[in-house]
Amino acid sequence: MDNNHETTATKPEGLEQDELIIQQHREIEKEISDSILLIGQKEELTSLETEYINDPVYLTKIQDLNKKYKCMRRARPDGNCFFRSFAFAYFEYLMDHNEEYKHFKERALKSKDELISCGFTQFTLEDFHDTFMEVVNLIGEGQHEKLYDTFNMQGYSDYVVVYLRLITSGQLQKDAEFYKHFIEGDRTVVEFCHQEVEPMFKESDHIHIIALSTALNVGVRVRYMDRGESSEAIAHDFPEGSPVCVHLLYRPGHYDILYSR
Amino acid sequence: MAGKTPSEKRLHKELISLVKEPPPGMVVDVDQAEQNLNVWTINMQGAEGTLYDGEQFQLQFKFGTSYPFESPEVTFVGQNIPVHPHVYSNGHICLSILTDDWSPALSVQSVCLSIISMLSSCKEKKRPPDNSFYIKTCNKNPKKTKWWYHDDKV
Numbered sequence: 513m514d515n516n517h518e519t520t521a522t523k524p525e526g527l528e529q530d531e532l533i534i535q536q537h538r539e540i541e542k543e544i545s546d547s548i549l550l551i552g553q554k555e556e557l558t559s560l561e562t563e564y565i566n567d568p569v570y571l572t573k574i575q576d577l578n579k580k581y582k583c584m585r586r587a588r589p590d591g592n593c594f595f596r597s598f599a600f601a602y603f604e605y606l607m608d609h610n611e612e613y614k615h616f617k618e619r620a621l622k623s624k625d626e627l628i629s630c631g632f633t634q635f636t637l638e639d640f641h642d643t644f645m646e647v648v649n650l651i652g653e654g655q656h657e658k659l660y661d662t663f664n665m666q667g668y669s670d671y672v673v674v675y676l677r678l679i680t681s682g683q684l685q686k687d688a689e690f691y692k693h694f695i696e697g698d699r700t701v702v703e704f705c706h707q708e709v710e711p712m713f714k715e716s717d718h719i720h721i722i723a724l725s726t727a728l729n730v731g732v733r734v735r736y737m738d739r740g741e742s743s744e745a746i747a748h749d750f751p752e753g754s755p756v757c758v759h760l761l762y763r764p765g766h767y768d769i770l771y772s773r
Numbered sequence: 774m775a776g777k778t779p780s781e782k783r784l785h786k787e788l789i790s791l792v793k794e795p796p797p798g799m800v801v802d803v804d805q806a807e808q809n810l811n812v813w814t815i816n817m818q819g820a821e822g823t824l825y826d827g828e829q830f831q832l833q834f835k836f837g838t839s840y841p842f843e844s845p846e847v848t849f850v851g852q853n854i855p856v857h858p859h860v861y862s863n864g865h866i867c868l869s870i871l872t873d874d875w876s877p878a879l880s881v882q883s884v885c886l887s888i889i890s891m892l893s894s895c896k897e898k899k900r901p902p903d904n905s906f907y908i909k910t911c912n913k914n915p916k917k918t919k920w921w922y923h924d925d926k927v
Contacts, residue, residue, distance in 0.1 A: 530918070530919040531912060531917060531918075531919070533915060533919070534919055535917075585844060602785050632878055633878065633880055633882070633883070635786050635787070635790055635880075636783075636841070636877070636878050636879070636880050637878065639779070639782075639783055639786075640877070641880070643779075670842055674842075674876075674877045674878065677876075678878055706870075706874055707869075707873075710876035710878055710879075711873070711874055711875055711876045712842055712876070712877065721833070
């Protein structure tokens with residue numbers, strides 16, 4: 513039991529300043545969350561250009577993306593954007609791929625017992641699983657608008673995010689021998705899951721993407737938009753070599769959804 | 774269950790589970806919790822064989838409307854606040870799962886177990902080094918404190 517409560521000691525000097533900073537952070541967060549939908553409507557990629565008007569490196573990459581992708585959706589930048597974008601993009605994809613939907617539904621149903629055997633408390637897990645399945649069942653109804661509205665209702669959307677976080681954590685723990693090599697700092701895989709995967713609002717890294725895409729066997733292509741020399745936003749596929757059904761755009765600290773041409 | 778918010782439903786489930794399988798030495802005040810689902814008091818006995826053997830403590834849990842997405846506010850209350858390097862004399866507890874590392878998959882039960890474990894592993898009864906300064910300057914709500922967690926193996 514020594515692993516999830518290292519703890520203690522505040523920094524004695526400057527506590528009041530800390531409070532101010534925290535308050536300021538909260539206000540900024542609230543401003544962001546009020547102004548950006550959890551999942552936005554489709555928009556042209558050229559809408560990104562206004563954000564980088566004096567930035568030739570990014571503008572070149574946007575032009576290249578525009579050739580490969582017809583549009584994008586923005587996700588709220590709240591630290592859950594990878595999970596939320598992934599879920600929405602994949603569920604939308606499944607609406608048009610009935611066979612895969614059936615497989616996924618089976619897999620999702622089975623995941624509950626797998627996670628319980630992984631050590632998650634049954635009654636907390638059940639809540640998330642049940643709500644997750646409600647949203648999964650919407651895919652079968654085939655109404656894109658309804659799925660979109662549901663993803664913008666915090667009560668449903670956040671349950672989906674939590675459940676995917678738990679699936680990710682389960683996968684990391686199941687294959688801890690492999691994943692432990694990718695964890696920075698002096699932490700075990702379990703500690704990493706408690707600190708960086710299971711809590712809401714913690715940002716996702718490669719390791720989260722690899723674990724989730726492997727757990728669900730869903731190919732994800734991430735286009736990285738950064739300051740690198742290349743004239744295109746480099747693509748990385750997870751897990752490597754698998755057919756891609758979810759396309760995401762990464763800009764430092766944030767993921768959005770892409771739709772290929 | 775019609776009309777209950779997801780947060781209320783969840784708290785009900787947690788209350789039932791806490792009564793059915795209480796963590797060792799802990800008893801939740803059920804009547805109080807049923808009257809106001811957002812504030813629970815848990816009576817706690819210091820575990821045998823630890824520095825707190827024979828002592829009685831009270832823990833208070835306050836739940837916001839976003840629970841379990843937001844962590845509960847957990848403090849020691851009452852006459853006897855355990856003397857421990859992570860517990861301030863005003864009852865505030867420095868425990869990472871109560872702020873940064875909270876996850877909706879945790880529960881009242883798991884918080885209780887962490888607190889038991891925190892007390893049980895204590896080797897010397899003393900207050901945090903910055904206690905007198907902290908209790909003068911802190912916010913009433915411990916979640917508003919920016920805690921500096923560091924693993925000092927206490």
